[in-house]
Amino acid sequence: EVQLLESGGGLVQPGGSLRLSCAASGFTFSSYGMSWVRQAPGKGLEWVSGISGSGGSTYYADSVKGRFTISRDSSKNTLYLQMHSLRAEDMAVYYCAKDRLTISALDIWGQGTMVTVSS
Amino acid sequence: QSALTQPASVSGSPGQSITISCTGTSSDVGGYNYVSWYQQHPGKAPKLMIYDVSNRPSGVSNRFSGSKSGNTASLTISGLQAEDEGEYSCSSYTSSDTLVFGGGTKLTVL
Numbered sequence: 688e689v690q691l692l693e694s695g696g697g698l699v700q701p702g703g704s705l706r707l708s709c710a711a712s713g714f715t716f717s718s719y720g721m722s723w724v725r726q727a728p729g730k731g732l733e734w735v736s737g738i739s740g741s742g743g744s745t746y747y748a749d750s751v752k753g754r755f756t757i758s759r760d761s762s763k764n765t766l767y768l769q770m771h772s773l774r775a776e777d778m779a780v781y782y783c784a785k786d787r788l789t790i791s792a793l794d795i796w797g798q799g800t801m802v803t804v805s806s
Numbered sequence: 807q808s809a810l811t812q813p814a815s816v817s818g819s820p821g822q823s824i825t826i827s828c829t830g831t832s833s834d835v836g837g838y839n840y841v842s843w844y845q846q847h848p849g850k851a852p853k854l855m856i857y858d859v860s861n862r863p864s865g866v867s868n869r870f871s872g873s874k875s876g877n878t879a880s881l882t883i884s885g886l887q888a889e890d891e892g893e894y895s896c897s898s899y900t901s902s903d904t905l906v907f908g909g910g911t912k913l914t915v916l
Binding site (some may be wrong): 688704719722732733734737745747748749750782784787788789792793794796797798799 | 807809825838840842844846851852853854857860863894897898899903904905906908909910
């Protein structure tokens, strides 16, 4: 069964850092690009970042560029999102998602992990 | 990277058809045939319903269909069922090699 399982969310103070992980199973991890998508409470979906299957190409939304870093470890079938300088507006459920073939469609989603930014 | 524009809510009775619009620009919706639609129920992860404007993933009912004209994409659900109630979001690939979502549309089945 194809599955994504996020972890690493929690409470962090403004200006703090957090690293999210996403464990993948049931497919050839290195063959697919991956994305992080977030959803603030009561709000719509927001694409945050994407990475190619090889890890050689990374992409970011303007709202997180320079503060967040996406990476992957194919030996562990795991996707990461390192978040620095967190702000109140970064508070959201963070989902990892698998590209269907390209970044244009995300066909498998994890259950999400909540990031709360508050003092 | 402005969000795509969707109506906040739509509603319909069982058996009816509804259409949700998704308006962008020539740098996203209008420039590529890479529009997707997602269904989301409260507290759950999104589910891919349509990709590449009009294609359905395996397992998605043929009551769901997608189309595009210019900078506006549309999702049509025919033969509305109670289980279709939820939030629907569109997304598009952009000229900046990013993905942009719409604000989401809440579908109510009356």
